[in-house]
Amino acid sequence: MFPDLWTQQTANGPLEFHTYGLFLMLGFAAAAWVTGRRMKQVGINPDKLVPLMAIAIVAGIAGARLLHFLGAERSAFLANPLIFFDLSQGGMAFYGGAIGATLAGVAYMFYAGVDVWKMADVAVPSILVGLSVGRLGCFSAGCCHGMACNLEASTSLTGGLFPGxxxxxVDGFPWMALVFHPDVGVGSIHGVPVYPTQLWESAGAMLLFLGLSWVWKHHRRFDGQILALTLLTYPILRSTIESFRGDTIRGVEYLGLFSTSQLVSLPVFALGLIIILLRFRAGVTPEEPFQVEDDDLDDVAI
Structure with a gap:
């Protein structure tokens, strides 16, 4: 819809600043802010957040790129593996990013002596905040959209606000849709209403986060519960939305039934069930809000 913020002319040609990148950074920042606040509430030193986020961001981007190329552009990757490092054209799969960030984050938590289950309950739902913001970047870039919904547009809500x-x-489900203009370079279906799957996932991820936050605050029964509930609920949301996706770069269909993300959703959901079965009797270990020690304050130069 609005892929570029602005273009700066340089001696080496135009330098484009993409809206997708802005929302990606805002998503990381939102996830970090939520994680940092909750770390202090459960007694984890927030100083560990910076290295954790640095490791998670690098591993997350690497995982997102890897799953994208394995699932959607395998032939292009095999022909030129160096395109893995070219982020200018996008191409990231959320599941790959989440898996990469989680594995690297868990490794760091073991190294730093952080309670893995308690930290997972804090950090993993925060990823949903980042996803909610990041999907607005997908909306701006015109990727991850839905199929044509075979309905006529009745009223434009945005007029000429977006160039793309x-x-x-529309008169029927989904009642609100997107129409991409041709010759602008966004979207793969032009001139007809398509399902607004990016906006659905943005809203759905935020609603999941709010619901899980309520459980985290009022109804925690064991450490790892919020992690497990995230692993159970997000695959349902994602697999449902995938059924309406219509963009061309979204992974191959397996057995003629599943997209890449739907296939990954199956073991993710199963892992959530396994965690509940293994952890439901574990209880919640005692927590005290993190307090800065007086000695630490003495080391701060005013």
Missing amino acids: GEIVL
Whole structure:
């Protein structure tokens, strides 16, 4: 819809600043802010957040790129593996990023002596905040959109606000859709209403985060519970939305039934069940809000 913030002319040609990158950074920042606040509430030193986030971001981007190429552009990757490092054209799969960030984060938590289950309950749902913001970047870039919904647009809600298309009302489900303009370089279906799957996932991820936050605050029964519930609920959301996706770069279909993300959702959901079965009797270990020691304050130069 609005892929580029601005273009700066340089001696080496135009330098483009993409809206997708802005929302990606905002997503990381939002996830870090939520994680940092909750770390202090459960007694984990927030100083560990910076190295944790640095490791998670690098591993997350690497995992997102890897799953994207394995699932959607395998032939292009095999022909030129160096495109893995070219982020200018996008190409990241959320599941790959989440898996990469989680594995690297868990390794760091073991190294740093952090309670892995308690930290996972804090950090993993925060990823949903980052996803909610990041999907607005997908909306801006015109990727990850839905199939044509075979309905006529009745009213434009945005008029000419976005150069790449419009948000429109349609007479039937989904009642609100997207129309991409041709010759702008966004979207793979032009001139007809498509399901607004990016906006659905953005809203759905935020609703999941809010619901899990309520459980985390009021109904925790064991450490690892929020992690498990995230692993159970997000695959349902994602697999449902995948059924309406219509963009061309979203992974191959396996057995004629599953997209890459739907296939990954199956073991993710199973892992959530396994964690509940293994941990439901574990209880919640005692927590005290993290307090800065007086000695630490003495070391701070004013």
